[in-house]
Amino acid sequence: MSDTTETKPAPAPRLSLDTFALDTWAVAASVLFIALIVAGIFPRVPW
Amino acid sequence: MSLAITADGPRLSLPRRFVELLPGLALLFAIGFAGKLIEQSINAYGKANHLALPNIEYVLWAIIIGLIIANTVGVPKIFRAGIGTYEFFLKAGIVLLGVRFLLGDVAKLGGISLVAVALELGISIVLMTWLGNAFRLTPKLTSLLAIGSSICGVSAIIAAKGAINAKDEDASYAIAAILALGAISLFAFPLIGHALGLSDHAYGLWAGLAIDNTAEATAAGNLWSEQAGKIAVLAKTTRNATIGFVVLAYAIYWATKGEARTIENKAAFLWNKFPKFVLGFILISLAATLGAFTKEQASDIANLSRWAFLLTFAGVGLSTDFREMRKQGFYPFVVGAVGEIGIAILTLGIVIAVQPWLPA
Numbered sequence: 001m002s003d004t005t006e007t008k009p010a011p012a013p014r015l016s017l018d019t020f021a022l023d024t025w026a027v028a029a030s031v032l033f034i035a036l037i038v039a040g041i042f043p044r045v046p047w
Numbered sequence: 048m049s050l051a052i053t054a055d056g057p058r059l060s061l062p063r064r065f066v067e068l069l070p071g072l073a074l075l076f077a078i079g080f081a082g083k084l085i086e087q088s089i090n091a092y093g094k095a096n097h098l099a100l101p102n103i104e105y106v107l108w109a110i111i112i113g114l115i116i117a118n119t120v121g122v123p124k125i126f127r128a129g130i131g132t133y134e135f136f137l138k139a140g141i142v143l144l145g146v147r148f149l150l151g152d153v154a155k156l157g158g159i160s161l162v163a164v165a166l167e168l169g170i171s172i173v174l175m176t177w178l179g180n181a182f183r184l185t186p187k188l189t190s191l192l193a194i195g196s197s198i199c200g201v202s203a204i205i206a207a208k209g210a211i212n213a214k215d216e217d218a219s220y221a222i223a224a225i226l227a228l229g230a231i232s233l234f235a236f237p238l239i240g241h242a243l244g245l246s247d248h249a250y251g252l253w254a255g256l257a258i259d260n261t262a263e264a265t266a267a268g269n270l271w272s273e274q275a276g277k278i279a280v281l282a283k284t285t286r287n288a289t290i291g292f293v294v295l296a297y298a299i300y301w302a303t304k305g306e307a308r309t310i311e312n313k314a315a316f317l318w319n320k321f322p323k324f325v326l327g328f329i330l331i332s333l334a335a336t337l338g339a340f341t342k343e344q345a346s347d348i349a350n351l352s353r354w355a356f357l358l359t360f361a362g363v364g365l366s367t368d369f370r371e372m373r374k375q376g377f378y379p380f381v382v383g384a385v386g387e388i389g390i391a392i393l394t395l396g397i398v399i400a401v402q403p404w405l406p407a
Contacts, residue, residue: 027324034331
């Protein structure tokens with residue numbers, strides 16, 4: 001398939017915080033929590 | 048949906064944003080915790096009075112409370128920003144759940160899921176495209192419904208909307224249809240699964256393959272059992288990982304018709320659309336496999352994942368507004384419903400076919 005077709009410009013994205021950013025935040029927060037648990041700083045988590 | 052926290056508006060300072068999120072976060076916690084209390088109270092009452100009451104998981108209570116609020120009094124504006132964070136908790140919960148998977152299991156179950164996902168993708172896309180044409184929906188709405196039902200509901204539709212230059216109404220149609228159908232399947236899947244006598248693994252794989260939105264697939268799995276919830280998350284995550292490829296294929300298709308922007312750098316596009324939490328999940332699973340955590344640490348991490356899911360399930364109920372669905376029109380819903388029922392039946396066939404390779 002060709003990529004050279006004439007195209008309409010896409011509208012500017014309306015979402016300022018897309019799923020990509022949410023993803024990155026989720027991974028970063030999880031890794032931080034785990035680091036705190038492993039370091040023994042975070043209190044034990046009951047369920 | 049995460050639209051509540053992502054919508055345009057003046058950028059707020061970090062403390063202001065935090066304050067804005069607080070009421071909704073408190074509501075998520077209150078509803079999730081209420082669900083857990085109801086589950087425990089019913090169990091305790093049954094035990095004390097020697098009654099064999101059905102064990103209804105907190106998941107269902109949290110979703111029902113949320114649904115009742117959202118569909119009767121509605122969710123007041125002050126709570127919306129905080130409720131929108133449930134997708135964040137879903138993804139964090141999945142990353143943390145990685146601690147419960149050894150990499151070998153991920154490879155084995157992921158391999159079976161991958162075959163099942165490949166079949167599911169093909170079937171869903173063909174079925175939805177055919178239905179969309181038969182009901183004369185606009186071609187782009189049909190594309191969005193096909194992408195939403197084959198991969199990952201809301202995030203896939205949002206990812207595709209920009210890439211294929213679809214209209215806002217089409218995206219909201221597709222999102223509303225996928226969310227309402229997901230809510231219905233939450234109630235229907237466990238009933239069908241019990242009637243068919245599916246195992247934890249088979250049911251989890253089915254929920255992960257057939258239910259489109261990650262939050263609802265996770266909830267449907269956990270409604271059955273925690274083991275089924277784990278498998279549903281793994282199958283759904285495998286589906287999510289294909290998001291970039293399917294959206295790219297659609298984007299190229301619409302670009303050749305001159306109706307979408309051409310994608311210059313395909314590798315960058317794939318990386319951009321790839322759900323990063325899948326990498327986080329694999330990373331944590333790798334660390335657990337290498338023995339990075341003691342037993343206590345691993346159980347703390349798994350418990351943290353359960354708390355994150357608790358908030359997610361409350362958010363699912365609160366974000367499902369059936370009245371919104373009614374506004375969206377009848378045909379997209381019919382196409383969505385017929386397509387989803389077809390996909391549910393076909394994926395059930397796939398699950399039964401691969402069952403001999405699944406652990407009992």
